[in-house]
Amino acid sequence: METDTTALLARARAGDHNAFRDLVQGHSHELQVHCYRILGSLQDAEDALQETLLSAWRNLGGFGRRSSLRTWLYKIATNRCLSMLRADGRRPRVAPPLPEAALPEPTGAADAPPWLEPYPDVLLDHLVDQRPGPEARYEATEAISLAFITALQLLPPRQRAALVLRDVLGYHAAEAAQMLDTTREAVNSALKRARATVDDHLADSGSSGSRRPARQPDTAAEHRLVARFTDALERADLDALIELLVTDVRLSMPPAMLEYRGIESARRIFAAVSFRPGRAYRVVPTRANGQPAFGLYLADPHAAVHRAYCLLVVTTASDRITAITSFSTNVMTRFGLPRTLPVDGLSSRR
Structure with a gap:
């Protein structure tokens, strides 16, 4: 070799x-x-x-x-x-106007920045098996989760780089310092501050006060949850969907920097937007960031098609959903999801 x-x-x-x-x-x-x-x-x-x-x-x-x-x-x-x-001009700093005029009042500002995008799991399948170095602090699946990526975006750039090099890739402090053209002491100082911010965010993102979201991809419990979530959306069964959520569930929708937290907030936004009268959906399950994701398609009342509406990425803990992040249709083609689905023959896509 x-x-x-x-x-x-x-x-x-x-x-x-x-x-x-x-x-x-x-x-x-x-x-x-x-x-x-x-x-x-x-x-x-x-x-x-x-x-x-x-x-x-x-x-x-x-x-x-x-x-x-x-x-x-x-x-x-x-x-x-x-x-x-x-180069500040590369990415949006102000969220664009909301697509829905009747959104309920949010419970607060979301941590997810306007530029946040999901990462298709199909791209992760191409990774060569590269084991992290001995300094790694996060497992590979955790270090791609949407909560972790969001937490990284809260850090100043050099803290972000130091944490990824040290705690994700497992480089020694001296190696990270050489890669960043700085001193080992500067790397360790940046790393200490970065760890505090990321750990606080992951603790807040997890259910029941856990320090990090519990995620075990592709388990039987997750498959059942995916089936139940898909069924609730396609039957427009609000109560069935709410049953799948933890009490302090978090809903966000980049690029809008708004957050809805808790069962009642979730019920209000789903009732006001997703399940309002006249709407019917078809759902295509996929995966993003090592988590279940769903392409959501809205029935066109004037044509025999369902049109791409959004991509939902959910964070799970056991048999419940702890967070739902909704992304615009712009990201759906990266998941191999079409712009439209025919009304007939959809069951074979599940």
Whole structure:
């Protein structure tokens, strides 16, 4: 393997684009996930990955093998993300007008920023099995959860990068300092502050006061919950849906920075918007951020189709839903979800 890498590196340095592609392709998917964690947006992560690979190609002659190729690429990607975060014009700072005119009064402002986007699980399937270093503090599934990504967005950029490098990827403090062009003491100081913020947010996001949301993907209990949630939405059964929620459930809808918390708030918003008279839905289950997700389609009263309405991502604990995050139709094509569904033949899609 080392011989193959050395040969590819030599050919790539000589200008062989195919050799460079073979050299980095095993790292591309994990680098995209890394950029997504820091940026919170799949679109931004894709842009950051392309800029990272372009920079690596241009600077391959400067790669002196004092670190592994993977670490060198992570350094480029991390600093590319930090540069993007400094460019304030890349992402919205003010939420656009709400699409629904009759939303009930929210219980507060949501932590989720306007640019937050879900990450399709199908992209996670392409990850090469890269075990984190010994310093890692979070499990891989937890470190992609929507609650964790949201918590990262609350941090200043360098704290965000320090936490991901140390607690997610497991790099030593000295390695992280070298990647961020700073001192080990600065990394440890940033990490201490970042951990406090993230742990507080995850504790608040979990049900029953747990420090972190309990998530065990693809369990039988989750499959039953997905079936019940889908059925409640398609039958417009508000009571059945409310039965699936924990008492302090949280509802949010980026880019609108509003939050609805608690059973009664959930009942009001579902009654006023989702289940108001004349609406009928079809639901296509999928997965995002290691969590159940649902493409929601609204019946068109003037045509024999259901049109894409939103993507819901739910956080679960055992057999209950602790949070529901609603995203616009803009993200649905990334999940392979069509813009419309025919009225007939939908049951086969479940």
